[in-house]
Amino acid sequence: MPGGPMAEATSDAPAPPRRPFAMARSGRLTGLVKLLLAVAVIVALWQAIIFWWQVPAFIAPTPGAVAGAFVSHFQEIVSSIAYTLRSVLLGMGLALILALILAGLFTLSPLLSRALLPLVIILRTAPILAIAPILILIFGRGLTTSIAVVVMVSFFPIMVNAAKGLGSTPPNALELMRVAGATWGQTFHKVRLPYALPYVFTGIRLASAGAVLSAMLAEWLSGAPGIGTFILEASSYRDQPRMWAGVVTSVISAVAFFALTTQAERRLAG
Amino acid sequence: MSDITLSDVGMMFDIGHRKITALRGIDAVLPSGSFTALIGPSGCGKSTLLRLIADVLAPTSGEIRIGDHAPDAARKRHEIGFVFQDPTLLPWRSVVENIRLPVEVAGQPAARQPEELVELVGLKGFEQARPAQLSGGMQQRVAIARALALSPKVLLMDEPFGALDEITRQKMNIELLNIWRETGTTAVLVTHSISEAVFMADRVLVLSANPGQVADRIDIDLPRPRALDLMQDPAFHAHENAVRAALFSGERTAA
Ligand SMILES: Nc1ncnc2c1ncn2[C@@H]1O[C@H](COP(=O)(O)OP(=O)(O)OP(=O)(O)O)[C@@H](O)[C@H]1O
Ligand SMILES: [Mg+2]
Numbered sequence: 001m002p003g004g005p006m007a008e009a010t011s012d013a014p015a016p017p018r019r020p021f022a023m024a025r026s027g028r029l030t031g032l033v034k035l036l037l038a039v040a041v042i043v044a045l046w047q048a049i050i051f052w053w054q055v056p057a058f059i060a061p062t063p064g065a066v067a068g069a070f071v072s073h074f075q076e077i078v079s080s081i082a083y084t085l086r087s088v089l090l091g092m093g094l095a096l097i098l099a100l101i102l103a104g105l106f107t108l109s110p111l112l113s114r115a116l117l118p119l120v121i122i123l124r125t126a127p128i129l130a131i132a133p134i135l136i137l138i139f140g141r142g143l144t145t146s147i148a149v150v151v152m153v154s155f156f157p158i159m160v161n162a163a164k165g166l167g168s169t170p171p172n173a174l175e176l177m178r179v180a181g182a183t184w185g186q187t188f189h190k191v192r193l194p195y196a197l198p199y200v201f202t203g204i205r206l207a208s209a210g211a212v213l214s215a216m217l218a219e220w221l222s223g224a225p226g227i228g229t230f231i232l233e234a235s236s237y238r239d240q241p242r243m244w245a246g247v248v249t250s251v252i253s254a255v256a257f258f259a260l261t262t263q264a265e266r267r268l269a270g
Numbered sequence: 271m272s273d274i275t276l277s278d279v280g281m282m283f284d285i286g287h288r289k290i291t292a293l294r295g296i297d298a299v300l301p302s303g304s305f306t307a308l309i310g311p312s313g314c315g316k317s318t319l320l321r322l323i324a325d326v327l328a329p330t331s332g333e334i335r336i337g338d339h340a341p342d343a344a345r346k347r348h349e350i351g352f353v354f355q356d357p358t359l360l361p362w363r364s365v366v367e368n369i370r371l372p373v374e375v376a377g378q379p380a381a382r383q384p385e386e387l388v389e390l391v392g393l394k395g396f397e398q399a400r401p402a403q404l405s406g407g408m409q410q411r412v413a414i415a416r417a418l419a420l421s422p423k424v425l426l427m428d429e430p431f432g433a434l435d436e437i438t439r440q441k442m443n444i445e446l447l448n449i450w451r452e453t454g455t456t457a458v459l460v461t462h463s464i465s466e467a468v469f470m471a472d473r474v475l476v477l478s479a480n481p482g483q484v485a486d487r488i489d490i491d492l493p494r495p496r497a498l499d500l501m502q503d504p505a506f507h508a509h510e511n512a513v514r515a516a517l518f519s520g521e522r523t524a525a
Contacts, residue, residue, distance in 0.1 A: 172358045179324045179352040180375040181345050190371070194362055 061241040066248065069241035076230065081249050084226035087143055087215045088257065091150025092207065098151065099159035099203070103196075104188060107166045124156040128214065132221040141222040149218035154207035158200065165199025166192050201265035208261040212254035227253070272337045272344065272423040272456050274300040274323060279332035281318055281482075291481035292318045296332070298475060298484065303454045305447075307467035307474045309517065315482030316460045317355055320426045323458065324350050336424060344424060348376035351422030351455070353430040357409035359401040359416075366397045369416045381421030381453075390445055391415045392438070406433040411442065418449060425450070425457045431466070440498060443470060447496060464517070468509045469496060476516040486516035 043063045049055065050062055057065070070077065102120070106113035128149055139145040169192050177187040216228030223229055227250045234243035279296040282289050292315040300306045308316045321327045322334060325341035336344040344350055351372075359368045369384040382390075388397055391411035393404075401409055410433050417425060431439045447470065450457050461467050467474045471490055478485040490509050492500060500506055 170358075172354060172356055173360065175321075175326050176352075176354065176358050176371075177375070178326055179345060179350055180372045181348040181350075182375045186375055190374070191360065194360070 058238060058240060061244055065241040066244045069239070070245040070248075073242055073245060077227070077245060077249055080225060080227040080230040080246070081253055083143070083224070084146070084212065084215050084219065084228065084250070085253060085257070087146035087218070087224075087226065088150055088211045090143075091147040091215065092154050092204070092211055094147065095151045095154035095158055095207065096200075096204065099155055099162050100193075100200070103159055103162035103166050104192075106163050107188075107192065108184070113163070120156065120159065123152065128152065128217060129221075132218065135218075136222050142224055145222045146215050146218040146224055146226065150211055150215050153214040154211055157206040158203035161199045161203030161206070162196060165196030168199070169195045197268065198265075201261075201268060205258070205261045205265050208258050209254075212250060212257060216250060271302040272349065273302040273304075274298075274424065274456060274458070275333075275335040276300075276323075277333045277335075279319075279322060279329045279334060281315065281322060281327065282330045293322075293329075294481040294483055296482075296484055298487070300456060300458065300473075302337075302456055304473070305450060305457045305471045306459070307471035308458060308460045308477060309462065309464065309467050309474060309513065310477030310482070310485075311479045311517075314477045314479035316477060317428050318482070319477075320352070320428055320458065320460060323424070324352050324426055348372065348378065348420055349423040351417035351420065351425045353410075353413050353417045353425075353427040355428040355432075355460075357401070357406070357413040359409055359412055361401050364398045364400060365393060365404070365412050368401065368412055369419055371416060372419050376420055378420065380419055382419060384415070384419065387415035387418055390418075390449075391442070407435070407438065410434065414442070414446075421453045422455055425455045427458065428460045429462065430459070432462070439466075444498070446470070447494075451495065464510050464513050465501065465506075467513060468492075468506060469501065474513050476513060485519070488512050488516060 046060075047063050050060060061069075102116070106116075131152070132145070132149060135145050135148045139148055173191050173195070174187065177191055182190070215226065216231075218224070219226040219228030220232055227246055231243055231246040231250070234240075234246060276296050276298045279293060280291070281293040282291050296319065298306075308319065310316055318327070322329050323336070323341060325345040334341050336349075341350075360371070363371070365388060366384045369387055370380070373380045373384075385397065388394060391414055393408060393411055393415075396404065396408070401412070404412065410430060414427070414430050417427070431442055434442065443466065449455075459467070459470055461470075468490055473490060474488045475484055476486045476488065477483065488509065492503075492505060492509065
């Protein structure tokens with residue numbers, strides 16, 4: 001009989017529930033150092049190329065000029081990127097909800113999934129460029145159109161992965177819920193969804209890679225005041241430093257967003 | 271009342287190119303509050319029979335009643351406790367959370383507190399442990415505690431003690447008999463151990479394979495409450511021998 005105290009059961013566990021805190025922390029630190037190094041190398045290369053080949057300022061500005069533009073347009077850049085990120089977050093959130101609903105319906109009926117999946121794939125393969133004018137017509141030139149474009153791009157990878165995850169529940173766990181007299185909803189949220197979580201997060205990570213870019217695409221077409229429009233405007237004024245300040249901001253945001261979802265996937269579902 | 275009536279129950283599985291008759295012509299009445307043991311060779315349909323009673327599967331012929339209703343009524347009223355052949359614990363839930371699952375699903379007050387059940391199955395101190403941190407036998411005991419959480423009217427157990435050592439097994443058997451007597455649940459126990467079947471049950475159904483059929487039914491009229499020294503009793507050995515004979519004659523006719 002187990003006389004063993006609780007401490008023994010948890011600390012010497014053979015299963016790896018979570019990485020020890022210290023390790024995770026030092027891993028993040030070296031990650032930050034690596035990131036800073038990479039940025040430094042890129043900036044140095046950028047400066048060196050302009051210096052050696054004497055690239056004129058109207059083709060590519062120096063890092064210093066871009067930094068200057070960043071400082072002088074700081075307010076506008078912050079509000080633009082905030083606008084874009086808001087449409088990204090809202091769009092991804094909505095895509096997640098819709099994807100879970102549809103994937104959940106698919107587990108209810110294989111027939112439904114066979115009927116609806118082609119429709120979803122058509123929506124997926126239709127070029128956003130062609131659909132955007134219709135979206136603008138319906139949703140106007142504001143945030144809603146950006147959100148709709150992000151939803152359209154993000155929905156598919158999340159839905160496909162969620163459907164796969166929801167379908168991968170161990171049969172004996174489903175049998176357990178059936179014997180317990182559980183409703184479909186109880187089985188979904190107590191068993192199917194938790195088992196599907198790692199898959200859902202993989203879908204979110206895949207979708208997040210293109211989410212910022214698709215929000216910017218929507219802004220180029222609708223003129224909504226996000227970072228995409230900021231870049232487009234600067235470019236039309238041939239204000240290279242200002243444009244590149246916007247580009248660098250959008251790239252950093254996109255990478256950070258992707259890194260965030262990757263972290264979330266690792267922590268919550270790993 | 272929750273007696274279980276099996277009338278000419280048959281189960282056929284369609285596995286693409288051919289059909290397997292897992293069970294054929296099962297007739298049995300398991301009175302309310304009785305304890306029945308199922309014993310038979312591997313693959314003779316014991317697990318399938320429990321699944322049919324629990325309304326996990328529907329029989330392809332014949333009829334099953336629990337009390338006056340079809341099994342789905344008992345299942346939907348959360349009156350069936352089932353210990354599966356695998357522990358089937360949810361890996362992200364702690365021991366107590368796993369035990370509490372049927373209570374959450376039913377939305378009824380627990381008949382026994384999960385903490386009390388943890389102690390009953392000898393896992394005190396492991397309340398917050400995850401299934402991955404437990405041995406196979408410990409996981410199986412959590413599954414038993416979970417099946418008891420609602421004091422089910424029907425308790426179906428598929429080799430629940432298979433992964434336990436002899437001493438723990440005996441302890442668990444005694445505990446199980448106590449609970450069974452207190453609650454008046456109709457119990458069905460699948461086991462590969464002849465002595466366990468005789469020690470626990472009022473009647474032993476011996477199944478033979480290909481197709482699964484009831485080869486014999488042996489009533490165990492040993493007095494209750496039963497204690498371990500019963501196993502020394504000549505009457506106990508006589509019953510064991512009867513079950514063994516039925517088991518082996520079933521084997522011979524099948525061969
Ligand atoms: N879902 C299923 N699909 C197809 N065949 C099945 C299914 N479940 C069981 N069978 C078949 O039914 C027969 C009986 O299986 P069952 O699991 O009931 O045996 P068992 O008596 O519990 O065996 P064991 O003692 O090894 O657990 C086997 O031939 C098995 O292949
Ligand atoms: Mg079995």
